[in-house]
Amino acid sequence: MPSPLETARFGRTVERLTVTADSPARLDDVREAILASTAEVLVLRYPAEHVTWYAGLTGLGRTALFADALVYWHLVAGRGRPPEPSPDLGTRPISGAVEVEDLVDAIFSGYANHYAANPLFTAAQATAGYREWALRSAEEGHCLALHDPGTQALLGLATLDEDGPATEILLAGVVPSAQGRGLYGHLLKGVEDRALARGATRVLISTQAHNVRVQRAWSRYGFEPVRTVLTVHLLR
Structure with a gap:
C-alpha cells in the first residue's frame, strides 16, 4: 500500500x-x-x-x-489497576497544534523506532512523523492530554485510534520533567475511562521490544502481552 x-x-x-x-x-x-x-x-x-x-x-x-x-499488549476495559485519584491531575481532549507539537517534541524526540534502523532516514524526519501522527489524531478529536487542573500545565499526551470496538493507543508518554512520579498510570486511566464511555471492550497499545520500562508500567496497570510483530525495511 x-x-x-x-x-x-x-x-x-x-x-x-x-x-x-x-x-x-x-x-x-x-x-x-x-x-x-x-x-x-x-x-x-x-x-x-x-x-x-x-x-x-x-x-x-x-x-x-x-x-x-513491536510488542502489543491489551487491557480488558474496566479491569485496569489505576493509581489513587489525585486532585492535581486530570485528562482532557486536546486539539491545539502548537500544544500537541510541543508535547510530541518533549516526549518523543530521540526515541528510537523502526525508522532509526534505516540509514536513508534521519532522526529529525522520524520526529516529524510523530508530529504528523499526533496532529492527525488531534484534528480528528482522538487526542488526550494529562494536565494539572490548577496550573493548566500539560504533563502528558495520548493519541488514539477509536474507529473500532477496541481503543488503540498510538502514542503515549509523559514529559521528561514529570517522569518518575507515577503520572503515566493517570494517563492510562484517562484513556481507559474514555474507552469505557464509548463502549469499547478493550484497550490496545504497542512499543518496540527494547522499551522494557514502559512495558513494566503496562503490566502494573493490568495490561497483558498478546503478540509480537517484526518490521523489515526492504530497500531498492
Missing part, C-alpha cells in the same frame, strides 16, 4: 505491506508482492512466529534491514 505521507516526509517512495495474525498469506505471497513493488523503501510487518521469513527475503533485488520487534 502506498504511503504518501512518508513518501513526502522522507523524499523517497515508501510503501507498506502488513501481514496480520489471521492472514492466510504465505512467504511466497509476500515475495511476490515485494517483487511487484517499485517503491524505494518497502516497510514490511509480519507476525514474529514466522521466524523463517527473514531469510526468505533475500535474493529479491533489495537490501533487507531488520528494523524492530
